Amino acid sequence: MLSFAIPEGSTARKGAIIFRLSKYNRYSINALASAIEDHPLISSGWVGLLFLNKQKFFEHASELAEGLTGPVVLVYSFMSCEWSDIRAEWKRVRSMPWRGPCIIFCGGPHPTGSVKSVLKEGADFVCAGEGEGAVVSFLDFAFNGSCNLSSSIFFYDQGKLKKGRIADNYPWEDSLPFPRKPYRFGPIEITRGCPFRCAYCETPVIKGTRIRHRTGEVISEAVRVMVAHGRTDVRMISPNALAYGSSDGRRPDVNALYEMLASIRRILPSQGRIFFGSFPSEVRPEFVTEETVEILKEFCNNRTIVVGAQSGSLRMLRAMRRGHGVDEVVKAVELLVEKGFEPAVDFIFGLPGETLEDVNHSLDPAERLAQKGARIHAHAFMPLPGSRWAFAEPTPIPDFARRRLESLISRGKLFGQWMHQDRMRWDQLRCRREGER
Numbered sequence: 001m002l003s004f005a006i007p008e009g010s011t012a013r014k015g016a017i018i019f020r021l022s023k024y025n026r027y028s029i030n031a032l033a034s035a036i037e038d039h040p041l042i043s044s045g046w047v048g049l050l051f052l053n054k055q056k057f058f059e060h061a062s063e064l065a066e067g068l069t070g071p072v073v074l075v076y077s078f079m080s081c082e083w084s085d086i087r088a089e090w091k092r093v094r095s096m097p098w099r100g101p102c103i104i105f106c107g108g109p110h111p112t113g114s115v116k117s118v119l120k121e122g123a124d125f126v127c128a129g130e131g132e133g134a135v136v137s138f139l140d141f142a143f144n145g146s147c148n149l150s151s152s153i154f155f156y157d158q159g160k161l162k163k164g165r166i167a168d169n170y171p172w173e174d175s176l177p178f179p180r181k182p183y184r185f186g187p188i189e190i191t192r193g194c195p196f197r198c199a200y201c202e203t204p205v206i207k208g209t210r211i212r213h214r215t216g217e218v219i220s221e222a223v224r225v226m227v228a229h230g231r232t233d234v235r236m237i238s239p240n241a242l243a244y245g246s247s248d249g250r251r252p253d254v255n256a257l258y259e260m261l262a263s264i265r266r267i268l269p270s271q272g273r274i275f276f277g278s279f280p281s282e283v284r285p286e287f288v289t290e291e292t293v294e295i296l297k298e299f300c301n302n303r304t305i306v307v308g309a310q311s312g313s314l315r316m317l318r319a320m321r322r323g324h325g326v327d328e329v330v331k332a333v334e335l336l337v338e339k340g341f342e343p344a345v346d347f348i349f350g351l352p353g354e355t356l357e358d359v360n361h362s363l364d365p366a367e368r369l370a371q372k373g374a375r376i377h378a379h380a381f382m383p384l385p386g387s388r389w390a391f392a393e394p395t396p397i398p399d400f401a402r403r404r405l406e407s408l409i410s411r412g413k414l415f416g417q418w419m420h421q422d423r424m425r426w427d428q429l430r431c432r433r434e435g436e437r
Helices: 026-036 054-059 061-067 080-094 109-113 115-120 132-144 203-207 216-228 254-267 290-299 314-319 326-338 356-372 399-410 418-435
Strands: 015-021 047-053 072-077 102-107 125-127 153-157 160-163 233-237 273-275 304-310 342-349 375-380
Touching: 015 026, 015 054, 015 132, 026 047, 026 072, 026 132, 047 054, 054 061, 072 132, 080 102, 080 109, 080 418, 102 109, 102 132, 109 115, 109 125, 109 203, 115 125, 115 153, 115 160, 125 132, 132 153, 216 254, 254 273, 254 290, 290 326, 304 326, 314 356, 326 342, 326 356, 342 356, 356 375, 356 399, 375 418
Parallel strands: 015 047, 015 072, 072 102, 102 125, 233 273, 304 342, 342 375
Antiparallel strands: 125 153, 153 160
């Protein structure tokens, strides 16, 4: 038998919200579950809450279909690399003998940038952007009959694309990053938004260009809860970890950064560890200064710092509106190595409009940085939905570049999924162009 996350209340359970877990969405699902766990429909047990991966979902498919008489809302949050499998899954979902309505509600990076195609392929509702406020309004819509849908929710009505009308004012900065019933721990998202609008990136589309920070009090409370449950490793999520506390996201606020990390360190026991500026976060190279690196040395346990370079070609950096040059990357790597860190430097190959000269201009500094003590994290350009380059043609990665990248791999100086990304990016672009017609 399935065990619902929320204990059953005095009323009979009529429906359920099922979060479809995957290896890519567990952090975003935590945020959504935290937003609704105290809603009366959930806390009373009237609506059950389930967290199921694909295998568990279909193992219990008959039990779910037959045992729930009210609406069942399947919540998906997914990336573009999952889109093909998600579409196939929805066909199986639609064939199940549900007793009540089965509603597919989805959001995340791919749906945000491809609203129309995702709706056409089987979703009933799509959230474009941040999801906490949207999932709260959708809970009332699906189970209470409310017509007040968040303005970030899109749907088709008699063949016309429509959206909700109410503003999304969810207080993200003051909310815990994970649910308490049950506790589902993960990295703490400390910052949302990015002012730089890089052409390849979807972050400004999903989170906006205005930078916001989770309050230090809430971050500290989250850490206290984790420690109380024996979790003493703390990781952060941020588009630029060293921007925490910055008012504009373009220069560091070293005082806010110091105090946030110092507060965490005071809460953690002696064996507690802080991982900051490493996966699933990164730092921009111009934020790597003597002051910020000293803060990292004082409080952080990780020795790897992820630095977003993206290209060694100044022309391509300008084309993608990256906002820094090559010199800033070199200085950041040299400073980090000097202070005892191992930089993992992101480079993207196969960018739109990339010439052979640009490729060499990227490979040359990548090899020099590897000699200085960095490891290169290589990517193949993926046309992400919603980004400025969503429909841009990738440039084939030339053979000479592949050989040089493979040479770095053989020396332990390069890692990443660039070969897999290179194989799938052409199909992804074709599907997007077809789906958005």
